């Protein structure tokens with residue numbers, strides 16, 4: 001099975017997802033044009049709502065197909081207009097009678113843009129994706145006390161902005177401490193209230209996005225951050241910090257045999273390749289729970305910018321990725337069942 005998704009985020013470009021779906025169709029058309037019949041059937045798939053932009057749950061279609069999310073739970077999700085996924089599928093004529101759970105295919109391969117700068121920097125044509133790193137999102141709400149910026153002595157303040165900054169600084173220290181492996185930490189959103197030049201912030205809201213390919217080290221990072229929050233509160237009686245988990249996924253390694261085939265096909269086609277970890281989530285991570293799975297990445301221009309209208313991969317880069325996908329499909333479609341799926 002080969003494919004990806006065609007839904008996008010509101011500010012997206014044209015490559016994130018469609019490359020893998022149109023590429024899958026192109027592979028099948030090319031085989032048909034050449035009169036090539038494979039031992040094993042090849043299916044193209046286009047998963048619903050991978051980005052989660054409309055119904056709020058990413059990888060929704062593949063998670064339902066792989067059995068992680070039930071069909072009823074998916075149908076009951078509502079968009080910002082109050083329309084449920086179930087009703088919308090009926091309205092648009094996509095609520096078909098087929099069973100939603102996929103019969104596990106022999107293998108799943110997805111070609112996708114990298115969405116980052118690693119391949120271009122390495123001068124590699126093809127990325128052999130080793131897996132998808134774990135993701136941990138939480139929202140923090142810091143409650144302090146508003147006060148006059150001139151009249152309130154520093155030691156008598158409960159400054160929510162200072163506490164939020166301390167969290168940002170601590171995350172940077174954690175990343176550079178090497179105690180958490182290849183941890184990445186981002187505070188992408190901070191908002192203070194009342195957000196005025198001469199008022200000590202009464203409240204700060206911030207998000208913490210942590211990524212780690214090592215689940216144990218991710219747990220250590222989450223634990224140590226939570227200890228730090230407890231310390232912060234203990235140091236300043238009256239300060240309150242509430243945390244809410246927004247998302248959590250564990251590391252998903254991709255199949256070693258499929259990865260080797262991707263590298264070997266790239267070699268055969270005279271293409272340079274590099275192994276890399278995916279920083280973003282993909283349908284492939286859901287498929288990995290039911291069948292041997294891996295991904296082919298291609299480099300993007302402008303530092304690999306993605307989820308932006310500037311997202312761009314050259315026709316040559318796209319062609320290389322889909323040619324490798326075709327080569328991998330031909331090998332997998334001819335393999336005997338026992339030669340795949342070992343670690």
Ligand SMILES: [Zn+2]
Nearest residue numbers: 016017050112
């Ligand atoms: Zn995508």
